Amino acid sequence: MKMGFKHITLLLLLAFSMGAASGQYTGATAKLEKDAIRIGDQIRMELTVTVPAGSRLQWPMLLDTLAQNIEILRKSGIDTVSSDKERFTLKQEIIITSFDSGTYVIRPIIFKYNRTGDTLTFFTETMPLTLDVQTIQTDAAQDIKPIKPPLKAPVTFREMLPWIGLFLLILIIAALVYYYYKKKKLQPPVVATRLNTTIPPYEAAIEALDSLRLKKLWQSGRTKEYYSELTEIVREYIELRFPVRAMEMTTSEINAALRQTEVSASSREKLNQVLILADLVKFAKEQPLPLENEQSMIQCVDFVRETKPGKGSEAIPMQQNEIVEQQIVK
Numbered sequence: 001m002k003m004g005f006k007h008i009t010l011l012l013l014l015a016f017s018m019g020a021a022s023g024q025y026t027g028a029t030a031k032l033e034k035d036a037i038r039i040g041d042q043i044r045m046e047l048t049v050t051v052p053a054g055s056r057l058q059w060p061m062l063l064d065t066l067a068q069n070i071e072i073l074r075k076s077g078i079d080t081v082s083s084d085k086e087r088f089t090l091k092q093e094i095i096i097t098s099f100d101s102g103t104y105v106i107r108p109i110i111f112k113y114n115r116t117g118d119t120l121t122f123f124t125e126t127m128p129l130t131l132d133v134q135t136i137q138t139d140a141a142q143d144i145k146p147i148k149p150p151l152k153a154p155v156t157f158r159e160m161l162p163w164i165g166l167f168l169l170i171l172i173i174a175a176l177v178y179y180y181y182k183k184k185k186l187q188p189p190v191v192a193t194r195l196n197t198t199i200p201p202y203e204a205a206i207e208a209l210d211s212l213r214l215k216k217l218w219q220s221g222r223t224k225e226y227y228s229e230l231t232e233i234v235r236e237y238i239e240l241r242f243p244v245r246a247m248e249m250t251t252s253e254i255n256a257a258l259r260q261t262e263v264s265a266s267s268r269e270k271l272n273q274v275l276i277l278a279d280l281v282k283f284a285k286e287q288p289l290p291l292e293n294e295q296s297m298i299q300c301v302d303f304v305r306e307t308k309p310g311k312g313s314e315a316i317p318m319q320q321n322e323i324v325e326q327q328i329v330k
Contacts (some may be wrong), residue, residue: 026051026087030112030126038134042073042097047109048081049124050089054116054285060109062094067107069100070131077252078276080283088284098133106129116287195233201240202308209234209301218293223277226293227278234300241307251275267306270299 028049037043045066048133051057059078066072073095081089100105108125115122212233217226235254238246244257255272274296280286288296 036132044093045054048091049111051113052087058112070098077255079252083284092303101133101135103132166278195236205237205304227281231278267303271303274299
């Protein structure tokens with residue numbers, strides 16, 4: 001009886017320690033949709049990372065290739081999967097393919113992060129993955145056979161009737177869609193915004209950003225309010241400048257919608273960095289560094305300048321760049 005009680009106590013302590021360990025879990029995972037494809041097939045790879053709440057995470061830069069002969073076709077935005085007082089989880093989906101047969105190893109992908117109040121840089125990485133790219137199997141032993149000619153058969157009106165009905169239905173739908181978009185195009189978009197609509201959106205956004213800078217919100221500890229107003233100004237500018245309902249979209253949806261416009265990739269990346277950092281501040285209680293707060297304002301101003309109608313990209317003034325570089329060195 002005494003030994004049974006000891007065993008039960010030991011099991012309870014083991015279960016409690018495992019639960020505590022899982023509650024503090026941090027790490028990164030990479031998962032392939034499947035580990036074998038044919039040449040040219042596309043599959044999805046999902047990256048997920050979990051870090052302690054308040055950490056400043058550095059997402060790895062993945063360019064055109066993931067490994068030898070494995071190409072990256074497109075990437076989704078970085079979305080917040082979950083967050084609480086202890087940790088938050090982010091994920092990204094990547095579409096990959098390969099045009100060379102063989103077995104390829106995807107090396108571990110490294111994530112860096114800094115915990116709040118700690119100058120040490122922590123690392124977490126995914127496990128290596130293997131992708132088998134197969135060729136199309138053919139039987140060389142069989143003789144080449146001639147192509148069979150098409151069979152000729154008379155087509156009756158009864159057989160054609162469903163296709164005629166489908167064709168007429170498509171014409172009606174196309175006419176209705178054309179009428180709807182033509183009518184919608186003639187009507188000016190109605191956008192509820194705090195920006196001054198009596199001047200061009202570009203000037204209104206620059207004016208609003210300058211007013212926000214003069215408020216010195218983050219300098220007085222109101223960081224969350226600062227990023228809320230900053231992203232709201234940029235979202236309102238996007239709604240006035242492009243046919244994108246940015247006020248109703250998530251960060252990844254805005255990034256995907258801007259891909260359909262003339263906005264350059266560098267401008268989208270600047271905006272995406274600010275929106276992701278703002279999400280972390282508002283939902284994961286992130287505390288950015290002063291340099292990051294200043295850089296977020298600079299990136300938003302750059303985005304507005306670079307998307308000004310009829311103008312080319314405008315770089316940050318040299319004097320401003322020198323200040324940022326000096327802060328980074330310090």
